[in-house]
Amino acid sequence: MALQSLALQHTFDTQDGKMTLVHNSESATSFSLPPMDIIFGKTPAMQAVRNKIERVAETDVPVLIQGESGTGKELCVQLLHALSQRSRGGLVKVSCPAIPHSLLETELFGYEKGAFTGAMNTKLGRVEQAHNGTLFLDEVGSLDLNVQSKLLQVLQDGTFVRVGGHESRSIATRLVSAANGDLRTQVENGTFRLDFLFRINAVTINLPPLRQRIADLPILIDYFIEHYSKVFRHTPELLSKSAMRLMQSYHWPGNIRQLENLIRSYVLIGSEDALVAELIPEQGGRNGVTAEIDLSEPVSLKDITRKATHDLERQIILKVLQANSWNRQKTARWLQISYRSLLYKLSEAGMPEVPPRPLRNPGVKKNDATLETVQAASSSRTRVY
Numbered sequence: 170m171a172l173q174s175l176a177l178q179h180t181f182d183t184q185d186g187k188m189t190l191v192h193n194s195e196s197a198t199s200f201s202l203p204p205m206d207i208i209f210g211k212t213p214a215m216q217a218v219r220n221k222i223e224r225v226a227e228t229d230v231p232v233l234i235q236g237e238s239g240t241g242k243e244l245c246v247q248l249l250h251a252l253s254q255r256s257r258g259g260l261v262k263v264s265c266p267a268i269p270h271s272l273l274e275t276e277l278f279g280y281e282k283g284a285f286t287g288a289m290n291t292k293l294g295r296v297e298q299a300h301n302g303t304l305f306l307d308e309v310g311s312l313d314l315n316v317q318s319k320l321l322q323v324l325q326d327g328t329f330v331r332v333g334g335h336e337s338r339s340i341a342t343r344l345v346s347a348a349n350g351d352l353r354t355q356v357e358n359g360t361f362r363l364d365f366l367f368r369i370n371a372v373t374i375n376l377p378p379l380r381q382r383i384a385d386l387p388i389l390i391d392y393f394i395e396h397y398s399k400v401f402r403h404t405p406e407l408l409s410k411s412a413m414r415l416m417q418s419y420h421w422p423g424n425i426r427q428l429e430n431l432i433r434s435y436v437l438i439g440s441e442d443a444l445v446a447e448l449i450p451e452q453g454g455r456n457g458v459t460a461e462i463d464l465s466e467p468v469s470l471k472d473i474t475r476k477a478t479h480d481l482e483r484q485i486i487l488k489v490l491q492a493n494s495w496n497r498q499k500t501a502r503w504l505q506i507s508y509r510s511l512l513y514k515l516s517e518a519g520m521p522e523v524p525p526r527p528l529r530n531p532g533v534k535k536n537d538a539t540l541e542t543v544q545a546a547s548s549s550r551t552r553v554y
């Protein structure tokens with residue numbers, strides 16, 4: 170099923186300082202996802218993700234979504250749910266690390282009246298709330314082994330027992346999990362059950378980090394500028410080509426979340442210098458020359474110093490390029506190297522050689538579906554920073 174835009178009905182329930190998404194079809198609150206063309210952009214890696222999501226969405230197979238922080242794991246879960254046959258049921262999120270271990274079992278499976286001191290009434294757990302919907306286990310790697318085995322039971326035959334109860338209950342839900350880290354390593358360390366891993370990852374979706382889908386950057390920037398221009402009722406200046414190039418050569422450790430936050434501040438504050446300053450010190454901090462080395466094994470002095478020289482060169486070139494508005498002829502003269510040598514160093518450092526496509530003016534009309542979603546999003550999108 171190919172959708173251009175999706176609007177879901179949800180309410181947000183804040184527990185333990187984390188956002189918990191609970192579906193409520195009676196609710197007037199609407200949550201909009203960006204259009205599919207924005208979410209998946211045009212890079213082959215994301216097209217593969219799109220194909221996988223569209224293929225598995227309508228099935229009930231458990232899906233594991235992996236990716237660095239801010240790559241859009243939760244967004245993909247929302248999409249999977251919206252495209253699924255269970256979209257009229259709830260999308261119930263469990264932020265696994267946010268719930269204390271001692272409470273996790275009762276949070277997930279609920280309890281019977283009188284199960285323990287203070288259990289005055291029967292309480293439904295999140296698993297039961299997700300009946301006929303989707304259960305989303307976020308950061309699944311932090312679940313303890315005991316809870317993993319109880320969830321394994323749910324996955325095997327759809328049954329569980331409330332804490333303090335005797336009766337086995339059946340539920341029908343689709344499980345989607347997300348993980349930042351490598352669950353296989355956890356299996357090797359004995360902190361994650363191999364049989365549970367097999368069950369939750371019938372299909373695995375790996376989201377690429379933003380630095381591996383730089384061709385999608387202009388589409389995303391464009392979208393966030395439009396979105397936040399509507400939210401803040403303020404349209405900023407078009408970003409300069411030099412700022413665009415800087416963003417294209419940046420390593421984006423916080424992925425799309427970091428990009429979104431940056432653009433949001435840009436729209437709010439309107440200062441390109443502030444945006445550039447956010448990125449430049451980071452480049453220095455990451456690549457700074459340091460004598461910190463791993464002493465557990467022999468090191469190659471030649472390799473380390475070659476890398477340090479490259480890193481330093483990269484930072485200096487970046488600064489001089491920036492100071493010369495990315496004019497490469499001027500930059501080469503300033504650095505007292507040949508133009509050819511500058512081009513070589515740029516390509517070696519993975520910096521862009523061709524000018525990025527200029528940003529669309531946020532005021533320019535897009536196709537109706539996109540505009541509609543952006544409008545819906547600007548009025549109702551709920552975000553946690």
Ligand SMILES: Nc1ncnc2c1ncn2[C@@H]1O[C@H](COP(=O)(O)OP(=O)(O)OP(=O)(O)O)[C@@H](O)[C@H]1O
Binds near residue numbers: 209238240389425552
């Ligand atoms: N492909 C995308 N298109 C548009 N916006 C996106 C995309 N991916 C992520 N975002 C936005 O970036 C922010 C972070 O996304 P999300 O919360 O889904 O990331 P995550 O992988 O779950 O991060 P974490 O591991 O830190 O929980 C959200 O505001 C989301 O809407």
Ligand SMILES: [Mg+2]
Binds near residue numbers: 242243307347
């Ligand atoms: Mg997340």
